[in-house]
Amino acid sequence: MLALSPPALATTDFYTPPPLWPGRPGDIIRSESSPLGVPLPAKATRIMYRSTDVHGAPIAVTGTLLLPLTRWSGPLVSLAIGTHGQGDQCAPSKLLNTAVHYQPPFDLMVGYELLAMDSLLRLGYAVVVTDYQGLGTPGTHTYLNPIAEAHAMIDAARAAQRLTSRVGPVAFWGYSQGGGAAGGAAPTDIAALADKASGTLLTGAIGYYLNGIIAAYPEAKPVIAAGLNATGKTMLTKTATQCIVETALTYGFRRHSDFTTNGQSITAMLTASPKTRAILTAHKLGTTKPAAPVLMVTGNNDDIVPAHAIRATAVDWCRLGATVQLHEIQAPTVLPGTAIGHIVNYLAAMPTALDWLAHRFTGTPAPTTCR
Missing domain, CATH: 1.10.260.130 (434 Repressor (Amino-terminal Domain))
Incomplete structure (x- = not known):
């Protein structure tokens, strides 16, 4: 059963941290029921939790915990979004409530990670989505800072475990900017x-x-x-x-x-x-061995994130003894520079990623393309 944390010090806005908050990374600062404005099969709780910045100083980060409406089978996926922007209105926890943000003339944003969230929820996984440092909360969003983003992502998983009082297998999911946090389909360089x-x-x-x-x-x-x-x-x-x-x-x-x-x-x-x-x-990935198996995705048609850099990171991690599977998307290049190839690769890789994840949660040894 989901147990909400005690109310924190009163503020006029959920995203404004109170003067004091708990002392461990992942501790809940405040939480509240979050009405979904998008068609997800989940019960949503907006959370604020303690994390650390790139220098180890405590910060407050927000996010959303999504529990599947079907029986939760135990696993938890911490999901880091792709590029949404730097304005507070771009925070995924806000877009989950409104579906679409629009302020004339050009301030438009849609939460495009819904497909991944929906797919994970329908498999019986809980999903926690971090807003990252400074996206929604005060301060500047540390875009593509893999250290700060990884802290926010890991601590979101800790916060979800503490809020639900359940500890099970945890995986990290991210593509594009989110891949930099998760170490998957990442802008590694x-x-x-x-x-x-x-x-x-x-x-x-x-x-x-x-x-x-x-x-x-x-x-x-x-x-x-x-x-x-x-x-x-x-x-x-x-x-x-x-x-x-x-x-x-x-x-x-x-x-x-x-x-x-x-x-x-x-x-x-x-x-x-x-x-x-x-x-x-x-900020360049590849110098530290991942402790868990990694699935990386790329393709020559990616017109935003260079494929050669992802391949180089996979080689670096293999040399360090990590278990890495590099999944190459074979798709034609279409309208280079428009991000179509980058988006196509995400959609094309999703079935493989979901299957790979399901096998990790059932304990099947991870495959590797390391040589």
Whole structure:
């Protein structure tokens, strides 16, 4: 039975943390029933829980716990969303209540991870969806910061276990941005991703990343301020409050070099300074062995996340002794730069991912493509 936590200190808004909160990562700060505005077979509870930022300081993060309406078979899936944006209105816990967010003229967002949530719930799994650091709650969303995102994702699973008083097998699910948190179909190399995304529909998403590292690493601010021209600085200000649809409409198909003082790429700007180069290095996956089996997904038709970087991470993890299955999508390239290939790969991989997950939950040894 779901047991709601005692009321926290009263505030006027669920997303504003109280002055004090519990002391362990994953402890519940507050929770409440969350009416779903989307067709999911679940009972929803909105949660605020304790997590830690990239430096280990305590932060409050929000999310949603979804319990299947059919009998819960025990497993829990912590799901990290793909790119939604950086504005608080883009938080998945809010979109689950409203189905669609729209404020004229271009502020539009739909919770597109519903297919994955629905599929997992229908298999009898509970699903907890983190809002990530700063998405909904005060502060800047640390977009594509795999350390902060992983903390939020792991602590969401802990919060779900404490709220329900049930401990069972836990898996982590994520694609695109969510893959960076889960370590699956991930933007494993931010520098390579930035180069690939420049000139595509998602060009402006680099603003989310730059805003996030300025907030998390103060030493990066002067480097970025010196490297961006007036257009680039305006881009940071605008994207800080946007969801991805508005960002795509505003900055889609621009080049990153349009935003820099000397026409260099954003990657070149960041790697030129030891301070920001160290941040990029810290955000690159592959140096630490995953403790659990991993399914990674990619394909040559992906027009947003570079396939070669995902393959390289799989090789790195294999060398460290991890159990990794690399699933290659064989699909044609269609309208490159529009993110169609990136989306197609997610849809094409979902049956494989669900089957892989079901076998892990039943204890079947994980396959590997490591050599």
